[in-house]
Structures are given as C-alpha cells and as structure tokens.
Amino acid sequence: MATFVLIHGGGHGGWCYGEVSPLLRDAGHMIHAPSLTGCGDRKHTVTSSTDLDTHITDVVNLMEFEDLSEVILVGHSYGGMVITGVADRVPARIRELVFLDASHPTDGVSLRMNAPHRIEPAYAGMRVVDGVELVLFPQPGWAAFFGIRDPDDVAWAEPRFTPHPWKCFDQPLLLHNGDAAFKLPRTNINCTETLRDSPEDMRRRQLDGHRNFEIDTGHDLMITEPGKVAEMLLSVAA
Template sequence: MATFVLVPGAWLGAWAWDETAHALRERGHTAIPVTLPGLAERAELGGPQTDLNTHISDITDLIERHDLRDITLVAHSYAGAPVTGAAGHLGDRLERVVYVDSAPFEAGMCMLDLMPPQEADQLRQQVTVLGDGWQLAMPPIDVLGLSSSLDGLGEGQRERLLARATPQPFGTYTQRLADATGPGPGVDHVLIACHDFTALLDAGMPMLASLNQPPWRRFDLSTGHWPMLSAPAELADVLDAASTQCANTTT
C-alpha cells in the first residue's frame, strides 16, 4: 500500500482532499492531506513574506519531521511548483510524484509565466489595490467558468469551493523556482490530466511534449480542474491504479 502526501492547489487547504483521502484509506492506503502556510486553517501563518520557498520548505519539513518514506507526492494545479522544488530534496524518501492537472516547473519559472503578460499585470494590480499588497483572492465563479475547469461541479460543490477558498499569498506566484533538480533516479512519474489539460496535451503543445513520453505515465480523468471535489472517488481510483500498476511492473 502507498503513502500519499496530497498537496492542494491555490486558494485551497487540506479540506479539499477530504473525500479523496477517505477513499484512498478505504483502499488500504495512507493519505496525508496538506494545508500550506497562509491558507485555510493556517491562514494566520501567511504574510507578505510567504513565498514559493516557504511552501517548498513546508512540504519537505513535513515529510522529514514525520520520517515518511516510500511516499507518493501528489501536486494539484499550483502545487506543481512547490512539489517540484520539494521533490529534489527528498532523495530516496520519494517513490512516486503525481501531477494532477499540473506539470513540473523548470528552474527560473514562476506561476505568472503561465499566463499572458496582460493578465499577469492585472493580477499584480488586483493584489496591490484589494489584497494589501500580498493576497490574491480566488476569481469569481463567472471568470472560472470561462473554461471547462468547473466541469463536474454541482451548485453545492461550487458554493463550497468559493466559501472555503482563502486568498493565496502572492509571493508564491511571483517568486521564481530557484532549484528544479527534480526527483532522484527510479522515481515513478505520473500525470493525471483533466479536460482542459487533456486538450492541451493532445494538441501537441511543445512545452508539454515530454509529458506524453517515458518516464511519464499518463492517466486521463473526465472532469474539470478540481477532481478532488468533482470526482473524488474516481480520482482515488486513478491514484490507486497508478500505485498498483507500478508495483506490479516492478515485482
């Protein structure tokens, strides 16, 4: 059985993984959902100083403090950035890295690089005017709904997402990843792609081309960008299958 460390995307806390974690435990796995500093029940730990390195250190410290080994480190969305940074520090503690609707970051990248310059400038202005210079609020539902990211979320789930979301420390978006050495040799690489990301991969985007090749193993999930909310049991099934299939191929 696997030990899953579940790291949520922007604006979310460990609460977002509740149903998926429960489903994984029912299958006999260990599931450890994470809340990063500055978010959810750890919101009071955030401030202008909270940045990408803060989150990288928090993930690494959690795993080392509890002496976790043979772990499957799961990154949803934004968490791809700190998980990439943490993976390079975990050595043989790491058995598998899973990116859920996300991808590893290269050294020198930041979250703002993933959006058009005009949109990035709008976010900076929003944070300056409305976020005390360091907090990025979650976009309203009509903005989120411009893509298929909300697919699978019923009205109650959408309300829960917006009600429990907390502002993201903006330093985690602006700080560039200094070290992207990645996981050590022998670590299993898994990608779980939802609707929008599946379309990008299938379109053959050059910057994502490597994710369709070994050592990556790709699983597609027919839902929107928040599968832990829209399809929690199905996400657990895929995570379980990824760990089981890998175990079967190495025995």
C-alpha cells in the same frame, strides 16, 4: 500500504481532498493533506515573506518530522511547483510524483513564467492586505473558475477558497540537486479541458509522464471526480 502526501493548488487548502482522502484511506493507505502556509485553514499564518520556498519547506518538514518514506507525492495545479521543489530537496523520501492537472516547472522558472496566460489575469486582481500581496480573492461564482459546476460541490467549495500569496506565483523554482527531481517516476493526471487549452510546449510536459491519465472534467478534478482520481491514485500505489 502506501503513503500519500496530497498538495493543493492556489487559493485552496488541504480541504480540497476531502472526498479523495477517505477513498484512499479506506483502501488501507496513509494520507497527509496539509494546508500550506497562508492557505485554507492556515490563512492566518500568511506573511509578506510567504513564497514558493516557504511551501516547499512546509512539505519537506512534514515528511522529515513524520519520518515519511516511499511517499507518493501528489500536487494539484500550483502544487506541481511545490512537489517538484520537494522532490529536489528530499528525493530519497519519494517513491513517485503525481501531477494532478498541475504545473510542470523547470529550474529557474516561476509559475508566472510557466503559465502566463493563467497567472497574469490573477496578478491583475492583486491586492495588498496588511502588507501582504494577495491574489485569487474569492467572489461569487468563483467555483466555476476552477471548473466546479455541480450545485452541491459549489456550495461545499466556495466558502473554503482563500486568497493566495502572490510571491508563490512569482518566485522562480531554484533546484539544489541537479536533475534529481526529474529522475523520479512521475504520473500525469490531466483534465481534457486543460490539455485542449494548453500551448503545445506545455502539452508536451503534461504528457511526458511514465503514466498519463485523462479525465474529462474541470480543473478541480479532485472535487468534481473524486472517485476517478482516487482510482487512478490507487493504480499508482499498486
């Protein structure tokens, strides 16, 4: 039995793994798919200080309080920032990192710096609500922004998107333990569309895993192709 911790991306919550988690669980594995502070079902917990470090701490605390070990730590999109930070803090608890069409940060780099062509448009729509800077405000047709086009998937996902704290995208990742996070085995599961549209330096990082998979689908691949994602994650567990 393997232990999976599934981390969502910006504007999402643990709900986005709703079709992947049962497939992994039915195969006999333990699954944790938390919503990070201020996101999804925890949108009410957001504060003006919620940032990348907050989300790294969310996951570290989950792993420590549940005493998880040999974790296959999966991060989607912005979640790549989070799982890299977690791997830096508690590398001994992690068996492998899986980047699910995700950001591949290095020390001192924020998501805004890592993917400006995607984050600057989000910043342009930033609003301050109750003293908190938020981006990715849901709107009609928002599912298409994440590559979700099937009508049933759209109907399920669109009511669940939530705004995301801007500081998470703007705060640089600061590593505490040298290159510990980069010594762990890593798997990349990329979307064909993302690979095609990525700058060359980003594409190199997307293909530098010990294993690299590709799915021809939209960015929210855990929603659009849950069976294929689960199959690839099960191959990592095996």
